[in-house]
Amino acid sequence: MADFIEDVGKFVVEVGDWVQENLGDPAIAAALRDDLGLAEGASVPEDRLLAIKGYGAGLDPDKAAFQETVRDLVNVLMDIGAQFTAGSEVSAWEFVYAIAKLLASDMTRVRAPILYALGKTMLFIVDDPEELAVLDPARLARRLRGESVSDDAEDCAERVAAACGTAAVALDQVLSCFISPHVLEAYYGWDPAPESVTPEADRVSARATTLVFPLPKVGDLTPKVALTLLGVPKEHGGPGLFVAIGGGGSFEATVDRTKFKIEAGAASALSMFIGWDESPYRFELGSGATGHFKLGLSREGEGDRPALRIGEAEGTRFDIREIGLGVDFLMDRAAFRLFARGGELVIQPGEGDGFLRAVLSSAIKLTFDFGFTIDTRGGARLDGGSRVRATIPIDKALGGILNVHTVELSLGGGDAGYDLALDLTTALGLTLGPFRASVDRIGFKLNVAFREGNLGLLDADLGFKAPNGVGLSLDAGIVKGGGYLFLDPERGEYAGALELKIATFGIKAIGLLTTKMPDGSEGWALLLLVYADLPRTHIAFNIFFEGVGGVLGLHHAATGEALQTNFPQASLPTV
Structure with missing residues (x-):
């Protein structure tokens, strides 16, 4: 105990020296007086400083001495305040309180103006002494987003929402670590689109807190209930609380490497506004349900066998490791999705002409993913590209002489007797002694007709697609x-x-x-x-x-x- 009291006593002495050293700096002292409106020309009594130093030199590490040291330090600070506040309405206690808040700010402003400007921009330093103790994450976030920072009801709502949202997310993490990751899912905030046309609505949504509670499973069905809380300021009809309740569920099953998944739900199936005393609206109940239903199935390959192979095993072919399709029914549109993961395009130059067989002695293998979507709002399009074409960068070197730049998927009209054609091609670069060549769009072409044929309800024909051209350079x-x-x-x-x-x-x-x-x-x-x-x-x-x-x-x-x-x-x- 004696060692602890001795250490604290030494710390108190050091604090006294530090206060005198910094308050003795004319620039900092002037800045403090300007902020507090205090009298000029005052100084710290020398006898008080000598008393502290003398007491520290003969420090007796017992409880009584420790208490006396603390009392002396308090008296010194009070005397300093009395000297600085002579002729002012500011009391010594108010001085001690304010100087603790302003000292760091004024030292930074005088000695490190760049750091002071940065801190002021980040809201860690403010001009109003009463705001020095306020840490406002919501206002800081708005400042970082480039928005104005005003002291109105909207700011108050943002402060409350930021505190509640942070607490909800923290609770989610605690439950995930110590109980189960499936007890609660918490989300705070909203990330608006970069070019949003509804900035005010996005600002309101940015303070929403959503809690998702999983319900007990019913067979293979996993239902969930979502609760969204949103504070409403006075300027928007509040003060009050907006509550939205929604729910949904998903079902998954796998049969012989084929996975089935069904999702259904409705966001904001029930919404209500609970007004506080000053709100013109006491209680409002409504529904803004936006239901959805999604059905999907996918199939994966097994071992070396892909889920789907287009072409012969030893020829030019397109292998798909996992293939799937889905149907989505939303409030504003319906969509059909087709995707392929782990796609591998294998080009066998031996199926081309003599020139290609000579310069491309071995097969070329390229892997990538792609998707195709048709919906009632956007029409048909390839994921990652335009409506009928998508380019996938590859940039792969093979053997030191062959470079594969891109893979292109294009959808268009088919050849004679076919309805649609899908081209999977690639752009190559190769070196032949003094010649350099680039091969444009070599690959294969899949023609499809909507009639009964080799694929059941469809008739398909796969063939090698010769390049559109060859670029040459000579050196x-x-x-x-x-x-x-x-x-x-x-x-x-x-x-x-x-x-x-x-x-x-x-x-x-x-x-x-x-x-x-x-x-x-x-x-x-x-x-x-x-x-x-x-x-x-x-x-x-x-x-x-x-x-x-x-x-x-x-x-x-x-x-x-x-x-x-x-x-x-x-x-x-x-x-």
Whole structure:
């Protein structure tokens, strides 16, 4: 006990020294006097300070000495207050109370103005001394949201709501930790949309507290009751309390890897307003029920088998690890949902032409999720994209030479004899020696007809989708350039134009990539016709130099007999 009293006594002495040191700072003392309206020129009595220091030097650690130290410190503070308040209506006790609140604020303002400005913005520092002891989370939250902070009935309602909501959430956490996580669910506040057109309504909703109570299970049904409490200020017809009661339930069952789920409920099935004495409304009862009913089912794969496979196991295919659908009935719309999780697109280049088989020796596997929704308000759309198209970023490198950039899903009209077509394609980039190529939208196409067929009520046809085109770039020393080749699916040809630069000369080229050999065999061939227009230059003997051209061929060969036969007849385009 003696050690404790001795420690406290030393602490009291240190406090006395600290008070004198800081009150002796002219800048801080002037700031305190300005805030309190006290007399200038007053100082702390020297005999009181010497008494405290002398008493501390000869401190006897017993109970009586401890009590005497406390009394001396109180007397010193009272004397300081009397000196500062000479000729003022402020009492010494009021001075002691106010100085404890203002000291930290004025020291910060004088010694750290940046910190003072930040604290004032956050409402931790205020100009009114009476507000120094107030910690108002609701006003602080409004200030952080950029809203004005006024002292009206709305602020009062926000304070009460913030306290009640915080207490409810804290109770939820305590019950979850020590009893069960299923006893209570508490939610406070409301996160409005960034561009909300109802800011006042959002402000009211931001102080709502909702408590969700699970009820005893009935078979596999889990019912819940929700209670929402909202304080109503005087300016909105209060003061009073708005109470809304709603409920709902869910049922889940799994049969042979197929999961069924049913949800139903009604928010605000019963609402009431309880007015207080000053409210013009005593008691109001009503209903703003917004019921909903949702039915969903999903199926997962087992082992290496997916829930659904479109295509052959060894060919280009689309595997879905989990597939599901649902029907939603809400107050303002009805919707049909279809989703796939763990989707894997497998592209087998061997089903394409010879060029693709040569540059893409192995299968390409890409995984992603997607969803499709049709509702009475928004029509048909792919989740994550526009109404008929969605692009999923992948950015995956394969083998160091192949880069997969995106996967695109598009829904449109089907080919002849089919109603709809779903394209799943990807954009690739690859390197072939001095050539760099980008393949645009290669994948597969699923045609669907709404008639009896291979999928029961639907007839589907899955096939490889050749790319829309190939972009090429060349960097072979002094020869550089690039361009784009377009696809002609019927002829199996990619045709386009290239821009090349040889040293300081700029030239153009026409490219033709053939994927069908003349004899019908597998293979590919690339032909570049290069030409450049130059200023007309006289060489000699009526010979002029007007341009230059060349032919670059891969998997091509020149036939001398054909050249001899067609050159005199100006029929080289047929070679």
